[in-house]
Amino acid sequence: MSRLAMFGGTRTLTAENKEPALIGWPVVTDAERESALRVLDSGQFTSNNTDGEVQLLEREWAEYVGTAHCAAVSNGTAAIELALAAAGIEPGAEVLVPAFTFIASAIGPVQRSLTPVFVDIDPVTFCMDPAAAEAAITPRTRAIVVVHLHGLPADMTAFRALADRYGLLLVEDAAQSHAATYLGARTGSLGDIATFSLNVVKNLPTCGEGGLVTTDSADLHREVELRRQFGERLQGARERDYRSRRVAGNEKLSAVQAAFARAQLTRLDEYHEARTRNVHALLDRLGRLPGVVTPYTPSDRTHAWHILRLRFDPVALGRPEVAPGALRAILHRALRAEGAPVQPYQVVPLPGQPAFRELGHRAEDFPVTCEVIEDSLTLQRWHLNPASGPVLQRIADAFEKVWEHLDVLCTAAAGLDHRPAWQPREKAGV
Incomplete structure (x- = not known):
């Protein structure tokens, strides 16, 4: 088992693996x-x-x-x-x-x-x-x-x-x-x-x-x-x-x-078709990992794949005691250390944004949105480039490497003092 980059091991994605010609966007010709x-x-x-x-x-x-x-x-x-x-x-x-x-x-x-x-x-x-x-x-x-x-x-x-x-x-x-x-x-x-x-x-x-x-x-x-x-x-x-x-x-x-x-x-359809192939190949590998919930596309529609959102299920990993947000946080650190461009996106429900919270809105009134934000990370932009297929496969390698260390990572997540980004500080005792 190879050592995680966050613990001093070798990164899965290095500069040579992510050349601008493969991940740059937009493609300018x-x-x-x-x-x-x-x-x-x-x-x-x-x-x-x-x-x-x-x-x-x-x-x-x-x-x-x-x-x-x-x-x-x-x-x-x-x-x-x-x-x-x-x-x-x-x-x-x-x-x-x-x-x-x-x-x-x-x-x-x-x-x-x-x-x-x-x-x-x-x-x-x-x-x-x-x-x-x-x-x-x-x-x-x-x-x-x-x-x-x-x-x-x-x-x-x-x-x-x-x-x-x-x-x-x-x-x-x-x-x-x-x-x-x-x-x-x-x-x-x-x-x-x-x-x-x-x-x-x-x-x-x-x-x-x-x-x-x-x-x-x-x-x-x-x-x-x-x-x-x-x-x-x-x-x-x-x-x-x-x-x-x-x-x-x-x-x-x-x-x-x-x-x-x-x-x-003039190239929108060509890029869309290439992007769809590359994303499907990535999600096919990620979907085999326990606890990873990949995006679902109903049969009556097609996806533009602007952003890829992945959810992580502690129960499916056999670790129900781990808070979803804590698991997501530790996976974020591990995957970023490997060079995978995962990140939270829309870190609070829209009504929880300070601009709207001041008008009396509460993030907690939208439980499904809160759950999705708490247990998910996104992949953005790299996959938009039609030549990104090989890079996406390296990202899949990074996920598989991190999943080899889930026991250690879940144990660390269970010990995190995690607080949702939208939760008022006074409720967390801060």
């Missing part, structure tokens, strides 16, 4: 370089009312997703805000948001003076639980923001029925689910309106920030377009008239970012 030069040579650096890079990206993404319309905006958070603004939801109304997601999913509603109402998640898919969502609906509820977390589509059949039953706007936050499908349709075409992020770490990245809003509704699309540049109507106009038809800010996408994203879009 001559196509991206030429796209930037094309914009520089054109002199059209921002959105315009002709066939510029922004308009071409909008058309190509609408065609790819399968919607009638697409509007490009400055980032994914702006996309959520503009989607809600386009529907004309009155200030103070409630919007359902998962308790387990990136904070941008709730910031979009807050920026429109709407009230986010947090909803617990399904423990298997990590997406919003439809039954919990229905229980959270009140007479003030106007919309549901459904997040396809980590790249797995949520149960959109259930949410479509829920939205129709209560007359609610159904918004897809598809920031992490580019190329994923549900019942054969791509995310971004499943709700009333959908939002995407083009942040540099996303599966469809640009060279910085960007966002896309897709819909089949001409009315919603028109309102998004009006609100992304000072309420001005640009589409179809020969020149800018500087007339603001809505009170709105400036949330446009630049032409350079659009051109970069267009180059990436």
Whole structure:
């Protein structure tokens, strides 16, 4: 049995095993370089009312997703805000948001003076639980923001029925689910309106920030377009008239970012297929380890594999006395020492974030989210590169090495004074 790196042994993954060409993201090729030069040579650096890079990206993404319309905006958070603004939801109304997601999913509603109402998640898919969502609906509820977390589509059949039953706007936050499908349709075409992020770490990245809003509704699309540049109507106009038809800010996408994203879009499916093969090969090995719960993909949908979340079950390891959070903490240390890029992600439920806790929200009110955070770690970004297959296999080697030492690690975990990140210090006697 080889010695763990955390105890002085040799690391499983070294610098030679993780060359930038294998794990770097985004992958920048001559196509991206030429796209930037094309914009520089054109002199059209921002959105315009002709066939510029922004308009071409909008058309190509609408065609790819399968919607009638697409509007490009400055980032994914702006996309959520503009989607809600386009529907004309009155200030103070409630919007359902998962308790387990990136904070941008709730910031979009807050920026429109709407009230986010947090909803617990399904423990298997990590997406919003439809039954919990229905229980959270009140007479003030106007919309549901459904997040396809980590790249797995949520149960959109259930949410479509829920939205129709209560007359609610159904918004897809598809920031992490580019190329994923549900019942054969791509995310971004499943709700009333959908939002995407083009942040540099996303599966469809640009060279910085960007966002896309897709819909089949001409009315919603028109309102998004009006609100992304000072309420001005640009589409179809020969020149800018500087007339603001809505009170709105400036949330446009630049032409350079659009051109970069267009180059990436030409390889999205190719990268998605390679990523899926590489991830499946990794999860096939990790799934054989006792106590490791790998991501589950229902048969009616496909996964974009933006983030890989692994759960760890002390009971399955025969160590029920070990707290899940303590086990996760010790495994985190051991795997990081071996060079595996595991980390906690979203370390507190969204309602447990200080910004929302001050408004009276409590993380403990969302037990499933708390359980998932406590017993899981994530793998991020390395696997996005289509050439990462050999590196992912080295990561599997690191897991197998650590699992050879589970008795020692579980004993150490049992002695840890572990406190969940969202637990107030006074409850821990600190």
